[in-house]
Amino acid sequence: MPLPSLQTVIARHQFRAKHSLGQHFLLDLNLTAKIASIAGDLAGRQVVEVGPGPGGLTRALLQTAAAHVTAIEIDPRGVAAAEELAAHYPGRLTVVAGDAMKLDVVALVPGPRQIVANLPYNVGTPLLIGWLRQAAAFERLTLMFQEEVAQRIVAAPGTSAYGRLAVLAQWTCTAALALRIPPEAFTPPPKVHSAVVRLLPHAEQPTPALLSAMERVTHHAFGQRRKMLRAALKPLGGEAFLGRAGIEPTRRAETLTVAEFDRLARLLLEGAQPEA
Structure with missing residues (x-):
């Protein structure tokens, strides 16, 4: 049975983005492939994705040489869509129905592990701060945020965007903006641009x-x-x-x-x- 298109998945599961979940779906498979490539060589890696939605980025990750992909989804529609996708990739995709804010990714997934995700807008920052506290456990984090948040992560001292988030991120990782994405690439289009940030944890981490x-x-x-x-x-x-x-x-x-x-x-x- 062929893999259904993302449009078919959206129609089948009645996917309408929920504002309460900070959802904006990225359906352009060229863009999702580009994001997956920003994560580097995923061969042999355990990859965690948060908020897969209809599964655009999930498909791109499954087309890499990643050893396994674990998708964490709080929305029952996204869980159903991801489980449907898992059937097309036997043994490569695990679907976890739950709130990423309450899950310990390090305990959930063995290493070497990376996180690659288009994070829900409303929980992106607290999720990142939680992962920075465990930075030593990750090889790399490739994360999409609202551009304003992304700029705050990579900001330099003396700039208006520089603050606590920049200090914590740059103290534990090397942080860089990797890709800027316009609103029209999403369904529904957000009011702001988004950006992908690549974070490489430092070899030495604070106690x-x-x-x-x-x-x-x-x-x-x-x-x-x-x-x-x-x-x-x-x-x-x-x-x-x-x-x-x-x-x-x-x-x-x-x-x-x-x-x-x-x-x-x-x-x-x-x-x-x-x-x-």
Whole structure:
């Protein structure tokens, strides 16, 4: 039995994108193939996709040399469509019906693992932050976001998009914009452009304790962006804390490099350690 077209799948399962699920379906198979290629050589890799919808990107991933694809879908229509697709690729596709926000991908899928996904707009950022906490477990993450979010991930210090997300992403990974996609490529078209970000985790990753310290530092630093760091970081020691790090207290969070935030996080962790 031949593989049905995406249009047939959409009609059969009454696929109308749900705003509540942040759904915008990418049906252009040339584009989905391009996204799969951005992930690099997937031979022997375990690939995780979140929110496959009608299965456009899923098909592209299954046409690579990936060892296995695991599709996580919260929408029952998407689950049914993915299970239908799995029948055409025996042993290559596993469908997990569930909320990706509540699933531990690392426990679910063995390594070497990658995530390749057109993320639902409404949960893209929290999903990414959760995966960054486990960055050492991934070989690569190839993720599509609203372009505004993608720009925030790769932003440089001193730019308006630079903030907590940029620091956390670039502290744990090398992040780069790989592809910009116009609204008309989607069904239904969103009001904004989308972009694919490729994240390559660094060989050395922070310990859970250091990661927690970084999250505290960035939370306070960017929580009051217009304030000087001496005021924003007052709960962590203010001027004295910044002085120990060699950072001018009148600077603002968006001017600090990732390396300077790393220095602050390590200093905070050091100060939290009990004395020997």
